[in-house]
Amino acid sequence: DAKTTQPNSMESNEEEPVHLPCNHSTISGTDYIHWYRQLPSQGPEYVIHGLTSNVNNRMASLAIAEDRKSSTLILHRATLRDAAVYYCILRVLSGNTPLVFGKGTRLSVIA
Amino acid sequence: GAVVSQHPSRVICKSGTSVKIECRSLDFQATTMFWYRQFPKQSLMLMATSNEGSKATYEQGVEKDKFLINHASLTLSTLTVTSAHPEDSSFYICSARDLVGRAQYFGPGTRLLVL
Numbered sequence: 001d002a003k004t005t006q007p008n009s010m011e012s013n014e015e016e017p018v019h020l021p022c023n024h025s026t027i028s029g030t031d032y033i034h035w036y037r038q039l040p041s042q043g044p045e046y047v048i049h050g051l052t053s054n055v056n057n058r059m060a061s062l063a064i065a066e067d068r069k070s071s072t073l074i075l076h077r078a079t080l081r082d083a084a085v086y087y088c089i090l091r092v093l094s095g096n097t098p099l100v101f102g103k104g105t106r107l108s109v110i111a
Numbered sequence: 112g113a114v115v116s117q118h119p120s121r122v123i124c125k126s127g128t129s130v131k132i133e134c135r136s137l138d139f140q141a142t143t144m145f146w147y148r149q150f151p152k153q154s155l156m157l158m159a160t161s162n163e164g165s166k167a168t169y170e171q172g173v174e175k176d177k178f179l180i181n182h183a184s185l186t187l188s189t190l191t192v193t194s195a196h197p198e199d200s201s202f203y204i205c206s207a208r209d210l211v212g213r214a215q216y217f218g219p220g221t222r223l224l225v226l
Contacts, residue, residue: 041220041222042219043115043117044204044217046214093213100157101154101156101157
């Protein structure tokens with residue numbers, strides 16, 4: 001899988017929007033951009049994924065750069081329950097290739 | 112959504128004993144399951160990939176004789192840590208992929224403490 005680069009940590013105020021960046025300059029044409037998050041002492045949780053177009057779901061939005069070399073996960077209103085480590089991962093959509101986790105971004109939310 | 116369960120959620124054992132961790136896909140069939148390990152303040156590290164009915168594929172540096180993986184059915188995989196030692200203490204997380212192979216779902220993790 002191609003490598004991703006994320007900031008080690010970010011901080012947000014509660015009820016403010018949060019933009020979590022991810023760089024993936026070596027992304028290939030078949031790589032999907034996946035975002036997972038891990039709350040303390042839990043397994044990872046799926047957040048969103050996309051290929052080229054921006055994506056929205058009930059949890060977040062994913063903005064993908066036109067050249068696909070970077071993307072941004074957007075949490076529209078951060079809550080204390082959003083405090084977690086967020087992982088940006090590249091993977092082809094089908095097949096047996098596992099998700100390979102980098103270090104992710106630790107998001108702290110301040111009340 | 113799809114659910115993956117793990118049992119036990121927490122286990123404490125003496126050094127030298129073996130520990131079995133079960134991973135089940137509750138509402139879908141999983142041809143492929145993955146086992147990860149996570150040490151404190153570190154990311155998840157893939158240990159092995161198992162396909163139903165065949166031998167697991169281990170990542171480099173993971174001892175297959177120490178970490179026995181069995182994937183006997185489409186809904187159950189087990190990881191047995193044999194002759195556990197304190198350095199095996201970690202958070203073990205399983206993950207399952209559905210038959211279509213698109214989504215990967217994670218279990219809640221098992222915290223192992225070896226005394």
